Amino acid sequence: MRSVLKHNQLKRVITGLLLFLIFILKINAQDGDPSKGKELFNANCAACHQLDKRLVGPPLQNISEKRDQKWLIKWIKNSDALIKSGDKDAIAIFEEYNKIPMLAFPNFSDQDVIDILAYTDGGAAVGPDGKPIDEAYLNGKKVFQVNCAACHKLEKKLIGPPLGNISDKRSMPWLNSFIKDSQAMIKAGDKDAVAIYEEYQKVLMLPFPQLSEKDIEDVIHYTTVGDTEESVQLDAAMDNEDLKLYRKWIIRFVIALISLILIIVILSTKNVLLKFLAIGMIVLGLTYAAFNWLLQIGVDEGYQPIQPIAFSHKIHSGDNKIDCQYCHSSAKHSKTSEIPSVNVCMNCHKSISEYKGILYDGYDKAFYDGEIKKIYDAVGWDKTNAKYKENFVQKPIQWIRIHNLPDFAYFNHAQHVTAGKVECKTCHGPVEEMQEVSQFAPLTMGWCVDCHRTTEVSMANNDYYEEIHKALAKKLGTEKVTVAQMGGLECGKCHH
């Protein structure tokens, strides 16, 4: 995973590295360490360079094939000096890239540069945890999710058998041919194949001739390694959902049963009182149901419109841990939390033009790259030259608003975020886990008021509350003051 570090972090990384290098230098290593190189690259170079594409500077993949290592060391440490010295190559690059001088990195040791070059030359990459990224695993997981997950799970029977550690049971070639065309195998009379066919209600498995052997290998690798912790949790949550659903059905069943009994009673009994009571109960029940149905009108909990860009909060906020208020920056100052303008997107996406993270929901990289391109189409960013197109009519992105409060309700984000110190997720839910955001809370007045009744006002270290808190604590006889006790239930505060 690549990430762009901020400037102050850059300093820290560099000084840290320097200390580290003092030890390293003693071991007179000539070969570069690609994983260290990657770290250095991401910290120092990635703002302007990519491996395979032109950004502010040229692409760096296999740069050592083009240039001499010594030249590169000189250039990286102080390009300006090299240009001034009249080096032809240096001047040519300078001219080609709009005369933007490259930052000097005098702090780099020769070994650092060699490490970076080892990385740019295609050394094995490592994940953020320092372990090498298991490309096969990632690909396998992706292929599994796209092709197999509809009928198979790792641990459980679904339509097909569980696939966890399937390679222990079957041999690779068998698996290979079964996946590509199971029907042929059954017809051919392969015992195992026929047994499975019989076991799973004679439902044929779809043939996947399009999968390459590498893909199949990766899938099997994935089934062997199993899911990482995160996705297991997700599954647990899914199970929970299932449970809820069952419960709902049970309740419905019970209601239906009672109604049935009541109807039978009405039809069969001659006891007027009993009849009357039964009819009364049905009427009451229907009224209650109608009332409940009416209450949910206009409550859009779970509203998840399709947005013009399949923007994933999970990738941004979850995987990359971008703070909510980096993009929704006005939440702390203003009544609105502000949907970020496209220039905020471009802060990062100037250098991130392709998606290299985990692929979710069967989407492939091309899909995510296409979504990133939609930003470029809006602002007129020329990816190859890393420049805004001239005379381009920029157009805003027309997002669809999810949280709609009626006009007569006044809500202020700053009041909650800054003064109240309420976390975003209290109302918006686990956004960092949502691929596409849906409305988490019902946003009804009852929901607001419930929270106001129970939430304690955070008054500490705020001069505004000092006198008020003292007086209120005295009046109420408790240190804890809720929003309601501060007047947070008064109609006019939100309806004006």
Next chain:
Amino acid sequence: MASDKKYWKSVEELKAHSPLIEKLRNDEFVEEIPIDEFLGNKESLDNSSTTRRDFLKYVGFTTVAASVAACEGPVIKSIPYVVKPEQVVPGVADFYATTMADGFDFASILVKVREGRPIKIEPNKLAGGTTNARVQASVLSLYDNNRLKAPKSYDKAIEWHEVDAQILAKLNELKSQGKDIVFLTGTLASPSTNQLILKFKEKFGNVRHVIYDAVSESGALEAFEEMYGDRALPNYDFSKVETVVSFGADFLGDWQGGGFEADFAKTRVPKNGKMSRHIQFEANLSLTGANSDKRILAKPSEQAFALINLYNKLTGSSLPSKKTSVDVDVEKAVKQLKSTGNKSVVVCGINDKNLQLITLAINNFLKSEVIDTVATRNIRLGNDVEVAKLIADMNSGNVGALLMYQTNPVYSMPKSANFTEALKKVSVSVSFAMNDHETASISHFALATPHYLESWGDISVQNGTYSLIQPTINPLFNTSQFQDCLLRWIGSEETYYDYLKKYWESNILKGAAWSQTLHDGFITNQPNTVTALKNIDLNTVSQGVIKEFSAKGFELCLYTKTGMGDGQMANNPWLQEFPDPITRTSWDNYVTIGEADAKKLGLQNFNVSNGALNGSKVNLTVNKVVLKEVPVYIQPGQAVGTIGLALGYGRNKGMKEEMMIGLNAFSLYNNFKNYQEVTIEKTDGIHEFACVQLHHTMMGRDIIKETTLETFNDTSINPAETWNKTTKVSMDHKPVAASSVTLWDNHDTTIGHHFNLSIDLNACTGCGACVIACHAENNVPVVGKAEVRNSRDMHWLRIDRYYSSDMNDEIADEMEIGVLDKFNQMEVPSNNPEVAFQPVMCQHCNNAPCETVCPVAATTHGHQGQNQMTYNRCVGTRYCANNCPYKVRRFNWFKYKENDEFDYHMNDDLGRMVLNPDVVVRSRGVMEKCSMCIQKTQLSILQAKNEGRVVADGEFQTACSSACSSNAIVFGDVNDKTSQVVKLVEDQRAYHLLDAIGTKPNVVYQVKVRNTNES
């Protein structure tokens, strides 16, 4: 018992075998019902396979389909900026300092901007700026849908580059022909524009600049020029006044450009037992006269000689004059002036040079400190003589090009037809205009100019003080500023912004930083004029007065209304609906006439069954010009033999039809004199007024408490027993204050904030800036004339005006008049009444009668003292309005937004841009009222919370309190014991409106004190 009688329905039945009877018997309907007409071709219907049952199915299906479809919520888009401007935070207002200048009003203001839209005007207190109703309302004119949206030539759309090419060709042609190129503008008072016009002159030779004010102050300008050598108006520091004697000068209104009320108000609040004394000689009841301590009725011709007599008495000289009926009062005024010496000032509002000379001479004699002849004002610079000459030149064909900016002479010229004729003889006429008004529509070029909120500019209204105009919104339309056009035409590449900045850096800033000055909106330098007093022969001056003022008949006094001014903003619905502070009438101008004169002429005012006011109509003739069918309003306090009529109405081009109202009084503004000899003739017809106040007197109740300075200063008496009496009731056989007896538990308002509003009836001039500020802040709808007539006006804040009556309880007792007679007579205002103004908004009672009667608890009480109205909870029973003793609740009888029946600003997207996004727009069927600007108080609290500090005094403001230039309305937190409002609430002058009913309001009034001390 059955009757044998036979009844018949028609004569036909008597005839045997009448075919009609036969027909009636057989057919259900006498005439065939034209089914074909509404169902279409009968044949095709017969052939149609749709049966009645099918039809019912379709109806059923569509109904269900429609209702099911309606269940789906609308998809709302949220569209962010592409590149967000750095200083814009959505949802947070920015304030920009700028200056309003339209040639009539000039004011240093702060503009509240939300997401790039100006939505509210506040006074720039740093620059000492004040706002009146028109300045407050000017933000709505920005969003006027009738604005000129692109340049046009001969009624055809044209591109700017074509405009430039065509006009430039014409100018060059005229230059070679040696013909005159004339700028005709209103008062610009813009140093950089003046310089630009000089540059234009350098380039095109025969260029001159004629300044024309629709409402002229030429007399005062000429007088000052003659005496001090500089064409300007003297400035006045009314905060130093101890005695002011005014002859027809409406100095709390628009006299000499206005803006004096803030300073004057400082002298009106008794301090250490002292307050100023204000004597007013006038014919119309003006806002200033209504606020005076002593008001003397005099026709303009009498005022003229009274002024000379005052000079004679004061100085002991004997200028030629005439005796007047008010000489006794003049003598008293002289004594008063003498007693306060150089703290006295005399002002005169008659647009006559000679009288203005005498006024200056009086102030010189008094060595008045009030008048400032050094830091003079350029607020009016119009030159009537030059304007007359220009028209003559135009007629003789000498004027090749006429470039008109900030002026609408076709509407406002007294002899408009002459000007129109003359304009036709000009080979190219260019009108720089904001809307396609009377002049623009007949000019060769109508060039769309931006509103001042979209423009750059500079203003120097007072010598030595400079202020900047900066745009607060991107231009809404395809407009180009006057100055930018000039720059292009003289071949400059610069924009006016660059030009302005350069000009300021080299001439005005003197080293100060541009950005800081722009931030502040103004800069003050030393005034640079040296004035030398010249000796004037006052004898000839007085002779001139005698010659001029020889009127015998009725005299007409032309004036400008607080709401309408010179009529530039006539398409502004806020201003049209703004009730005139004196007559309380909106949507009109009319003749004001005294009761006695009206009787003589057979004119009358009467109320119709729903309370609305109707009046007779008259024809007015001035110098052979007739103004027909002018409605008549009978005005207490109008001098006998005079009538008043407001300018600024009767516009009829480039505006909405609803706003084309009233009559153009400029046609009677002969020679730019605001006094005219007039003949009146009653005509047929009744006019319907939209008057919001039906009762003019207080009927002996102390709604407004009043006392005299003498009584107020008398320390031997207890105010609570005398002039600020609290009502007593008996409890346990003991008299106690009525407000202390209550059925209800008190609200605990001791913790946190408790808001109170104090209104000083001494400082309040009734100007109405607060009314418009409230309109703008709270999205109050405009309902139109017909609905105002139905008493359905929506103003959350009204300013009641009361007249004194000649009858009171004591007189009735003395003269042994019966109760009915007494009350009948109490209803009649005096001929020269004392006037008092009282702003009334929701009183936010702590024991609110409205809260207890609401069946759905839509109106409730907050712990901060605000009575809260929850619109979404209201079901519109109107019990609350019925139970409100102050009558401040307003009911939405209609949907006032997006409704063609109410075609005002809320009916188009452009006009709705002015709405305050923090306040909901109310729907039909709900009650609304003043909220004490809860959105503003909540915001102040939130800011303090976010910054972790306490709220400072003065931070809490309502729209009305921040708009009030005279500081009459003060808002604050009474739990903050250091706040200004606490002192006011505890002041001995403080009282609650109708305290006897025990509502315990959170609005307090300060007893009005009149200075009746005559010396």
